[in-house]
Amino acid sequence: MSASAIEEAPLPPSSGRSPGSRAWVRFRNNRIAVLALVLLALINIAAVLAPVLSPYPPNAVSLRERLQPPSVKHPLGTDENGRDMLSRLLYGARISLAVGIAAVVFAVFLGALVGGAAGFVEGMTDSVLMRVTDGMLSVPIFFFMITTLALFGATLTNIILVIGVTSWMSVARIVRGEVLRNREMPFVEAARSLGAGPFHILFRHVLPQSWPAIIVSATLGIGWAILMESSLSFLGLGVQPPDSSWGNMLSKARGYMWNAPLLAFIPGFAIFLTVLLCNWLGDGLRDALDPTGT
């Protein structure tokens, strides 16, 4: 079910002069990636400004206006309760994106901890942690997600935690690789000799080196998390109404596919587009950072 579960972002050892600016030039020349970046920025801005942009409150029920086609009054029509689809879409974006971003932030944090620990403490710890990482990738983790949410309740926090806990593995590998590469570097040695602890070194010196790769992984991860929330919503384990996420809007709209297909098309397309843009952006970033090229 996941893209990010196996997406890795291998980076070559950073070579020479200002790789950042060269990457930026490469990125700028990738039209699809730039387009994705711009559109994603717009989607995020729209989500943040939802209260301003929405013509109606997202839960304002108007039973006389159920299942209306798009009109001037309701640019995207109304849903089964006569709620304005545009408003719900905008508010849904907030929740869907928040789930995606929060889950990924949590995953990055977990991944950095595991990868960092594995890299710094060699031997048993490293080997155990890496086996855990591999192990997470080789069990049908989605079953555990379903079970956890069904048993413990599909609250927003639980959904974010569950998605986060199951998607930190690629970050852990990236960070571990970076730690191993940098451990003997002079600046790390220097920090260590000044008495810096491993956490300090990890977060202040090593992680910054890994950011490019982590960002690639995180970008792909956000798309994956949004997709995952929609799958969970389909099973009834996603964000719960009356809060609207794109996933639960889509899941609910399936019931109206026969007489109001637009209702399902709109959130479905929003998910599809956002995930697609995340993937394009992630790919673009990777290509820019890793010109040799996979």
Added chain:
Amino acid sequence: MSGTPVSSGLSRRSLLAGLASAPVMTSILGGPAGAQAPVAGGAFTIPVISNPALWPLIGGVQNVMVNRVLFNSLTSYDDPNQKVVGDLAEKWSVSEDGLTWTFSLYPNVTWHDGKPFTADDVVFTITKIWLNPKISFPQRSNFATLTGAEKVDERTVKLVTNVPTPALPVMLGYLAPILPAHVFSSWSNEDFTRPTAFTKSPVGTGPFKFGEFTPGSSVRLVRNDAYFRGKPLLDALVFKIMPDVEQQFAQLQSGQLDWMIIEPYQIDALKGNARIKVNDVKSNMYFYVGLNDAMPPFDDKRVRQALSYAVDRQAIIDGALAGRADIAASPITPVLADFHNDKVESYAIDLKKAGDLLDQAGWKVGAGGIRAKDGKPLKITLDVDAGNTTREQIALIVQDNWKKIGVDTTIKTGDFGAFVQRMRAKPSDLQAFICWWITAPDPDIISYYGTDKTLNIFAYSNPAVDKLLDEGRKTIDLAQRAKLYKDAQVLIAQDAPCVFLYYAREIESVSANLRGWSPTLGYRYALGQAEKIWKAK
């Protein structure tokens, strides 16, 4: 007593199936019946939400449906209005003191394995299972007054109660199948927790017997040629396991399913489909907004009445139920025609009155139009189980209605299981919640409205009601009994323990060539008459 919000408290989806459950159309399909001679053969295919247990001692919609066909009870229900009729029992009588019931059993009934059915089976089922606290039996509370059963002769049993129990014949038909003594007599109490020897090939007396169980796909029941009411017309009854209702709906439309309970919003999609007919079945089920009468502000009757006056039930019925329901005002539904009282306070929408009542109760309109008392705003959390579109819609309408009288309502949705647990907790932390009761067709509602009774989830208490309900459950005379319950309904309606919303109908969609299926009885009981079903060419 028997009541279940959706008899299986399983998941939101089974809820859905449960909610919807009752078929109907009395042979609507057949038109004036008899226009056509019955045709034998074929299969009747209906969906269930997940793998059923072929074990009659647990609840759950999917289990109840299959087991209704495999097994018989002493009594059952039939048109009109779910009246009690004999099933395995041909007739019965009650002694002068109302404590001893004598049931005569039909002759020539055989178990699916060929052994004859006798009074021994009835006595065994009652004494060794229902009355045995070491074996789990969900309907046990329905038989709280039953103290024993004894065999009079091969075809006669005597049931003894410790107080007169007019509801007994009704309860005997409610999820209380008779099991084969010859199979179970050697079982220990522990064996009943691991009944695999039986569930692998169940033995009942029903019109169809166990054929094949393909987990995840279907349960196939095949014709019982020796059925005591006559050889069934169909060759088989197939219960297809389909967890997704949209998939069920797709297969219904394409003709792969013959029957399904649908949600109101799905009706439109069936317009113009000549293969399918839609019936609505009045069922002994009502929906309400439960209020926690023990918790402020709901402990003030005026607040509860105000909330009742503010709800636009007609808008709910038109908006969320496609017009297929009736406004409810009391907890005994019109299906129980002898007992239903339609002359009670009905709280027809009256925002002015609602506002006045709140004013009197001290809740004055404050900032932002929200009422407040002693500086505390009137905020209510309204719980509803997640996943059912219709109930979520109702919650939104109620929220909107209440807003008009200055009540700030927050809707909270959650898993049905957790919801039931919170409902049953005493004291409950729920404030207001949308739920429903579906009960055996008997007016005894003391478990739901009697002070401190197990299913009194509103924490409602009125000594006068307690007294009437207690009398009612012990009064054998029908007219007297009806009077007691009619009086109780008046008092309950005045107290507004909850906001009564509507008497529900179950909307069933049935393939147009189905015959012999009562359009008014409801699938729970129509399936018990499966021998009559046939399909026209």
Added chain:
Amino acid sequence: MARYLIRRTGEAAVLILVVSFVAFLLVYMAPGGPAVLLDPNMTPEDAALMKNLMGLDEPFHVQYWRWLAAIAQGDLGLSLSVRLPVYDIIRQQLPNTMVLAAASLVVAVTISVPLGVIAAAKRNSIVDQAVALLSSFGLAVPAFWFGLLLVIAFSLKLEWLPAGGMATDGDGSFWDVARHLVLPTLVLATSNMAQLTRHTRSAMLTVLREDYVRTARAKGVSETVAIYRHALRNALVPVLSVIGLLLPQLFGGAAVTETVFSWPGIGQLAVRAAFERDYPMIMGVAMVTSVIVILASLMVDLLYAWIDPRISVAGR
């Protein structure tokens, strides 16, 4: 090689044990109880009795140990909601998932590998971009939505294919099952196809840069031969390991796909068991699927090591 084999097998065994612990812990810590205990009609005494009969009121280690000991003897317990042995149900539903997963994998591989190879060979061409676009679509579309669109188009409008289920009642011939298999296979294969295409492409690109391919080219071996004879064979090794990683996703994806299409497999079973809080079934499905996926990954790894001996030395 022998040491590697022993080490990997040992790791797999430990992983299985860890999975069993996690599965059990999840269920043990869950608030509430099995749905059969939530029937509002049941008296508290009856609920307590059932809980006791099911052994749910004993301490964690007792329950866990008893369960583990039973599993070791092949006994996965009794389903609380179906009242049949968990093993019996899984044994009958698992093969259906295997059929679906295998069909999806075959479809994914036969489509993705050639697409990935062509995309790599014609890097940056229109074809490459079209393939990239197609696979990014495949990664972004919500499976259940795609599934329902297919049902509406092919089952309800065109009436070419059945909307769901595995066989027509009373049929069940090969062709009948095959017809039922088409749509779910397509849905389950979509995201895997996209991933596999991308990985094949990148593996091919890596190999195409390697010395021996360049040497082959330099020697005048034609481009086609260089790609298909030399590069593809080497690129298939990393592709194989990706397939190993796709297996858990196939099972996970089956939960959604099987629910959409009423496919009688273990994914649908897992979803229902979770909703019904059928503890033994939840744990049984988790164990069986994990063991299968872990063993399959182990086999892929061993195969990989056998094809490319450098692995066992380097340690993956």
